[in-house]
Amino acid sequence: MRLNGARGHRVLVRIHGGYRDVTRSSRMTAAAWPIAAAALVLCAGIRTASAENAPTGPEPARVSFYFAAHEDDWQLFMNPSAFKDVADAKTRAVFVHVTAGDAGNGMGRRGRKHPYYRARENGAEVAIRFMADAGEQPAEKVSSRGGFNGHVISRTAYRNTVTYFLRLPDGHPTGSGFAGTRYQSLERLARNEIGAMAAIDGSATYHGWSDLAATVKAIIDHERGAAADVQLNLPEPDATINPGDHSDHLMTARLVLDAAKDLLCARRVFYVDYASSRMPENIAGQDRDMESSVVAATATGLLALDHASIWHPYHRTYVGRNYFRVQEARGACTAPPMQVSRKLSIQSARLPSGRR
Secondary structure, X not given: OOOOOOHHHOOEEEEOOEEEEOOOOOOOOOOOOOHHHHHHHHHOOXXXXXXXXXXXXXXXXXXXXXXXXXXXXXXXXXXXXXXXXXXXXXXXEEEEEEEOOOOOOOOOXXXXXXXXXXXXXXXXXXXXXXXXXXXXXXXXXXXXXXXXXXEEEEEEEEOOXXXXXXXXXXXXOOOOOOHHHOOOOHHHHXXXXXXXXXXXXXXXXXXXXXXXXXXXXXXXXXXXXXXXXXXXEEEOOOOOOOOOOOHHHHHHHHHHHHHXXXXXXXXXXXXXXXXXXXXXXXXXXXXXXXXXXXXXXXXXXXXXXXXXXXXXXXXXXXXXXXXXXXEOOOOOOOOXXXXXXXXXXXXXXXXXXXXX
């Protein structure tokens, strides 16, 4: 395979000697999004549905998963791909955030009003609602604590999106972990340097890499259901294409590939992360506006919980760039043999609240 970037988000990937146009269409035809509109999301009250009246809707024809090590990764590296999937009414977009992105602070607040990890989660949630509402009035959301492979994980459903937060400790760019979270990291778990890894909020403890991978597999099976078209969006693990990346990004890619090793029917899309900032801009016009507006929405979510915005020169070096390669699926997916238990305890909340 060969990665090719071109302007206008038109990307060709060489597969089995031929080229495939992997540019996705979108139902969005409106003029470019004003970046300032992102701030309006914070003013919207989000109604929370109970278990009894939560909207179910038809099973989606397509499910697209976005796996991120940290709560701003998919916005910076996987957009406008994510925006276009959310805009497609026939697609369920599932966002799985593996670490808490806490930078070694755990549940700490860094001297601010709210924990740093919660501000980052709020940034992701605000961005997802911004994409999902797309000019519509706010809808109902369902926040829950789901059981997957014997572990409790935070899950939020909003329109055609689902968001997960596993809240594992940030592993440091080198994979060595932070003193504040007892040097736990995905890389150290994968290398068997530590026998277990616990979520920073104490919600779950994973006893070994295989336990964590089995949990991610359970999430994939739960959300894909009977959909025939499944796509896995993840960081690029090939260091020749994506050099100098964060350890958590690379380990998240390994985690997804291990969890989905038998799911050959799923298309895999690998995104260049940190290295993309050194590549030429390859998206423009409405696509670029969609990407930058989501980054701005994320920034407003952080500010709402009293932490610094990501709208600064460093993060903006990733805007205008969306590089990826595609590994095509083999055949159509069928429903997993056993559906994961949907025992969810519904929690009431009005966003943004800073609490879950």
